[in-house]
Amino acid sequence: MNTGILRAEGVCKSYGKKQVLHDLDLTIEPGKIYGLIGRNGAGKTTLLGILTGQNTMNAGSVTYGGAPVWENQAALDDICFSRELSPTILFGQNNTKVKDYLRSAACFLPHWDKEYAERLVREFHLEGKKRICQLSKGQMSMVTIVLALASMAPLTILDEPAAGLDVVARERLYQLILEDYARTNRTFLISTHIIEEAAGVFERVIILDEGHILENCPTEDLVSQFAYVSGHQEAVDRACQGVTVLQSQHMGRHLTCAVRGDMDRLARQAESEDVDVAPMNLQKVFVALCGHDDLQGGGGLV
Amino acid sequence: MRGTLNDQSLLYLQIAAMVEDDILRGVYREEEQVPSTNELARGYNINPATAAKGLGLLVAEGILYKKRGIGMFVAAGGAERVREKRKRAFSDSYIRPLVREAQALGLSGQELAEMLREAMGDTEKGESV
Numbered sequence: 001m002n003t004g005i006l007r008a009e010g011v012c013k014s015y016g017k018k019q020v021l022h023d024l025d026l027t028i029e030p031g032k033i034y035g036l037i038g039r040n041g042a043g044k045t046t047l048l049g050i051l052t053g054q055n056t057m058n059a060g061s062v063t064y065g066g067a068p069v070w071e072n073q074a075a076l077d078d079i080c081f082s083r084e085l086s087p088t089i090l091f092g093q094n095n096t097k098v099k100d101y102l103r104s105a106a107c108f109l110p111h112w113d114k115e116y117a118e119r120l121v122r123e124f125h126l127e128g129k130k131r132i133c134q135l136s137k138g139q140m141s142m143v144t145i146v147l148a149l150a151s152m153a154p155l156t157i158l159d160e161p162a163a164g165l166d167v168v169a170r171e172r173l174y175q176l177i178l179e180d181y182a183r184t185n186r187t188f189l190i191s192t193h194i195i196e197e198a199a200g201v202f203e204r205v206i207i208l209d210e211g212h213i214l215e216n217c218p219t220e221d222l223v224s225q226f227a228y229v230s231g232h233q234e235a236v237d238r239a240c241q242g243v244t245v246l247q248s249q250h251m252g253r254h255l256t257c258a259v260r261g262d263m264d265r266l267a268r269q270a271e272s273e274d275v276d277v278a279p280m281n282l283q284k285v286f287v288a289l290c291g292h293d294d295l296q297g298g299g300g301l302v
Numbered sequence: 303m304r305g306t307l308n309d310q311s312l313l314y315l316q317i318a319a320m321v322e323d324d325i326l327r328g329v330y331r332e333e334e335q336v337p338s339t340n341e342l343a344r345g346y347n348i349n350p351a352t353a354a355k356g357l358g359l360l361v362a363e364g365i366l367y368k369k370r371g372i373g374m375f376v377a378a379g380g381a382e383r384v385r386e387k388r389k390r391a392f393s394d395s396y397i398r399p400l401v402r403e404a405q406a407l408g409l410s411g412q413e414l415a416e417m418l419r420e421a422m423g424d425t426e427k428g429e430s431v
Contacts, residue, residue, distance in 0.1 A: 033349055174347045182340045182350060200313055200348035220312045220352065274406075281309035 003030035003078060003154035003187055004065020006051060011060035013046055013211075020046050022211045024060070028155070028189060033181060035202030035219070036191040037282075039290055043211045044191045045084070048157055051189075052081040064155075077110050080153035084160050085140040087133040098135070098143055099128030102150075109151040117150035120176075124169075137164030145173060149180055157189045162198065170194065174201050199223075199282035209290045219282060226285050227263060230256040231275035239266065239273045246288045258288040307346055317342060317356030322384045325365065325376055332376045336366060363387065 006028040013021040020043045028034060028051075038044045049055030051062055053069040053076055061068060064075040085101075087094055102121070106112040121128065124142040132140065141164050148158045162170050177188060178201060192198050199205075199219060207215040215222055229236050233255035243261030258280070259266065270277045280288070307316050321336055330336050337345070342353035357374050360366040365380045365387075377383070404414045 032351075171347065175344070178343055178347065178350070182343065196309070200307065200346070200352065203349045203351045219349075220314060220355075224312055274402075279310060 004075075005029055006062070006064050006069075006079075006155060006187075008047075008051060008062045009060055011047075011050060011062065012058045013043070013050060013055070014058055020211050021050070021057070024211065024213055026051075026206065026213055026216060028187060030154070030187050031185050032203045033177070033188045033201060034190065035195075035198060035205045036189060036208060037193075037195055037205065037286055038191075038208035042208045042290075044208055045159055047208065048081055048159055048189070048191065052076070052079050052157060054081060078154045079157070080109055080148060080151035080155070081157040082144040082148035082151070082159065082161075084163065085132055085135075085144055087135075087140075093131075093133040095131050095133060097128065098126055098130050098132065101132065101143060102128075102147060105147045105151070109153060111152035111154075113150050113152050116152070117146055120146040120149060138166065138169060139164075141165050142169070145176070149176060152184070153186070155187045155189070159191050160193070161190065162192050162194045170197060174198060177201060195283040195286055196281055205282065207286065207289060214289055223280060223282055223285055224263065226258065226260050226280040226288060227266060228256055228278045228280060228284075229259055229266070229270065229275055230254065230278070231273070235273040235275050239270045239275045239277075241269060247291065258284070260288070307348070313348055313352050314355040314359065317346070317348075317353055318359045321357070321360060322365065322388070325381050325384050326388075328381075330376050332378050332380055334376055335372075336374050336376060338373050 008024060008026040011021050011024045011026075012019065024047070026047075036044055036048070046055060050057050051069070053062070053071065063069065064072070064078065067075060069075045069079070085094070098121075102117055106114065106117075124139075124146065126139060126142055126146070130139075132143070135143070141161055144158065145161050148156050148161070161173055165173060174197070177190070180186070181188065190198070190202070202219045204217060205215065205219045205222060206213060229239050231239075231254070233250065233253055236255045236257055240257055240259055243259045243266050245257045245259050247258040249256045266277060307313055321330070324330050324336075336357070339350045339354045339357060342348070342356070343350040346353075357366060361368055361374070363383060364377055365383050366374045367377045368374055401414070409417075
């Protein structure tokens, strides 16, 4: 699929006095699956809204294929941001019927594939007559997934599609995305809190922390920079020379450190010490980078 | 192939190791086709770029080769190359951790050698050592 590069530069956003996004730069290249991870309140949904011309910003620019996204019909035709649904809107219940929600989506999304949408609705056992406020959390996610996939938009953005889904449905979600991606090679940007099971799906991962982009790089390149080192505290300290210690947890004389840096160097140093070096997964990397001081005494480090 | 991926090493390395295992087991013989990037991606729910990286590693090592527009095949001598590669890694992967554990337990070199001989005797069905 022929798509442009989505580029955000110097994006700042505040709600009242609270600044949510800080001078943020981000590039989304076509034909890749991106994962967007960040803690609650990190600014993920705000960022996605700004990237797709649905939210205003205080400073900065967002372009798609070189042209500003804001009120740019040609760019917006190529982009689908499938928002999380909520049982309430403004002053009351969200009484929109599922079939009406999808029908209105079809009006705004020129690449819409009606048969694909119908197939997915059947697969998820969604009832078109039901109102959104009557759906379970998982069913609401399914509606957003139908909308995103059937949009056939060259740049498709899903916000928390796994929320409320049971484990079987989540597996199916990743399968559907990968099957679609194999067919269309379109760009996906997917935010999630259920990190580990989605990690393998993401070619690149973006970590958003307190309104700053901490990382935007190939998932495995990132994960391979991290490890746990554990053993006698003095041996661990010696083994960890020259790498960055992100978190440490003492239990008596036993020390476990979450470290980042040159893993070859770490392996050489660990060779001569009686310490264990264990790899991290993406979820642990995320905790090491974004856990800050919220985990008491480094609890749950390993 | 092993049923599942774990988080003990990078996914593309696990994909490469699984294909190697199956070459050693004769699941894929020389000049036979191995699963495609998309089949692996679908089978393990991983990004096709990751699967491609795993297969690419084996191509670089001369274990697989690519037929343009058709897919990946086991190279002539591919199984032997896998064996050579695994032998080179054998010390780091198995012997050093074994020796480290033996030292932590205070086993002497002789005791360890005796245990190894015994274990090999078991698998070689009483072959004299």
